[in-house]
Amino acid sequence: MKEFSFGIPQSVIVGKGTIEKVKDLAFKIDKKHALIITGPNLAKMGIASKVEGFLKEASVEVDIFSEIEANPSVTTVDKATKAFLESGADFIVALGGGSPLDVAKAVAVVAKYGGKITDYEGAHKVPGKVIPMIAIPTTAGTGSEVTAFSVITDHERDYKLTVFSYELIPEYAILDSELIMTAPASVAAACGIDAFIHAEESYISRDASPFTEAMSEKAMELIGRSIRGYVACRENEQAAEDMLVGSLFAGIAFSWARLGNVHAMSHPVSAYFDVPHGVANGILLPTIVEYNALADKGKYLKIYNYISKIPEYEDTFEPGMLVEKIKELNAEIGIPNSLSAVGVKEQYIEAMAEDAMKSGNIFANPRSSKISDIIELYHKAM
Ligand SMILES: [Zn+2]
The missing domain is CATH 3.40.50.1970 (Rossmann fold)
Structure with missing residues (x-):
């Protein structure tokens, strides 16, 4: 250890x-x-x-x-x-x-x-x-x-x-x-998916420890079971409490384990195009999860089971199923499915990639990335 x-x-x-x-x-x-x-x-x-x-x-x-x-x-x-x-x-x-x-x-x-x-x-x-x-x-x-x-x-x-x-x-x-309980549904979705991504990125981070993994896992469990219910109805007390405690634990986790490419790449998107933080993250997540699949050491199955209503097992699970499950979740809660849908322009990709490379989160991401990788990932997410 x-x-x-x-x-x-x-x-x-x-x-x-x-x-x-x-x-x-x-x-x-x-x-x-x-x-x-x-x-x-x-x-x-x-x-x-x-x-x-x-x-x-x-x-x-x-x-x-x-x-x-x-x-x-x-x-x-x-x-x-x-x-x-x-x-x-x-x-x-x-x-x-x-x-x-x-x-x-x-x-x-x-x-x-x-x-x-x-x-x-x-x-x-x-x-x-x-x-x-x-x-x-x-x-x-x-x-x-x-x-x-x-x-x-x-x-x-x-x-x-x-x-x-x-x-x-x-x-x-x-x-x-x-x-x-008074947040609009769009804010509940953007903030909720952001909290989930804090848990997910800290969980697979290179700096994850047994302590942060415990925090990340509990956060994914609470958010996974309640994000849909909370976006559907913010007065759902149980769901609201799950989301609040989930985002708290995810915050504790990433303070110590840091995040990954989703956050490194979303900050430039928000800075250039004023896209809300959670929306930018939610859009980038499936692309980065697909990219990081090569570095997965069995954590993807657990993440899948936290957000899926039906559990999956080791012998039938493939990393691509997590990518599809995240796309499905995004669609259910109303997160757009591409960067171009929120006004991001191709000609800014190189400048955004340069800024993304300055983020410390790049070094916590489980799969290492060069600037050419980041450029390609932005293109994919368009
Ligand atoms: Zn965030």
Whole structure:
């Protein structure tokens, strides 16, 4: 067995209606002034003010920053950091999907150490502890509430930069299934397939360990049995809870095992064509699963059985069956079947491939890839 290490350096609360526990966590953090970082819809829906109310019960002063877009930019991080510093807040409550959570992590770094988020791009550039954060995800999910990553779009370079540091893992997370019950079906599908891909890519990653494999497998089991039901009806409580816990475990897994070619290749697609992260991943998944089949050591059969309603056995299973099963799942939940269907243009493929090669995920992918392989894979997914 290869040497491995892991840690879950945070406290996580899971359960319906647990959002009110934010006031207990504010006590534990022992800070007096929160900036809630969230998206415009959650502010409109009154969820941000609900959190504000709970915090005020704990005598915490509250400001709200809600100008976060999908695929958030370096400029948005600058604006949110300015809002944090001007408000005099001493901790952050990150409320929303991946975008507000990624911005909150970036603010927690820049507000403490200065400069711009681009100064911390790459692995382990954050000098030390960041501003304390409580993360409350409202989608299932990016797993951002437990990951060590912040992904921000730099429009000057049409590039999605990644900041990777274990200092970015929020101190506390609250996973309240009620909060994900209002998501539109399209968001439920995109975020759900993303969470599944976090589990799948970390499971077959070269950096997988017995610990991350356990997390990935449980995540695939929960997501596999509930993704269809959750997309069909978000108020399905059992399905919503499965998706939330599944995305949590997948997030823990990939924080330690990293991901693979799907994520390396999807970031440029989102950066150039503003395709939602989960949609870009879902489209690329069958192509990459087919490519990686050569490196499979028996894990494909397990993955197949997590997403299939009818189990398959070793003597009859072929890797191509997993590719077909994923295409079928994508069709069932409404993920488009090609990159051209979401507006990707052939002439950008070389530039996207160059950016994909800069991702650390390329080196975790079970089958090694040169730039010519990535170009071919983009063409296939068109
Ligand atoms: Zn993802």
